[in-house]
Amino acid sequence: MIIKNNKLIPVILLMFALAAPIASQAQCKGFAKRKCLPELKPFVHNGQLNSTTLMEGESAELVMTFHAGQQYRVMVCAQASLKKIGFKMMDMDREIIFDSKEQADAKNWDFNVNATQQIIILVAVPKPGKHASANLPGTLVQSGCVALLVGFKD
Secondary structure, three states, rough: OOOOOOOOOHHHHHHHHHHHHHHHHHHHHHHHHHHHHHHHHHHOOOOOOOOEEEEEEOOOEEEEEEOOOEEEEEEEEEOOOOOOOEEEEEEEOOOEEHHHHHHHHEEEEEEOOOOEEEEEEEEEEOOOOOOHHHOOOOOOOOEEEEEEEEEOOO
């Protein structure tokens, strides 16, 4: 296809630039459904699929409500390209309730809630180490899909 009108080229490039993140998010949600949801068992998924693409050194934060008298599992699941994903759970005063780094880099945490409360969940992808290949000229920073799933006991 030959484009004779040079005014169309920026419009076409803009359309591709806007479509790329949408396609990436769709692939990430597909990964979360296919790979992560089965790992949540025996807990029942709460119906919220929270997933995004993160790069090394980035983090994402989510506030969720947990209801009294319920047993929960919070799980972080990531593509293999990302190593040692960590997560923290904090109360609304940002006091740490759970830190996966203190639990041998746990990928999930099971807990009971005595009183209904909002909890901040912070998911972080660490920066590459000093001698990591990502610091060499010409190499790319790793990125991948990260999903945060919450399940409850039925």
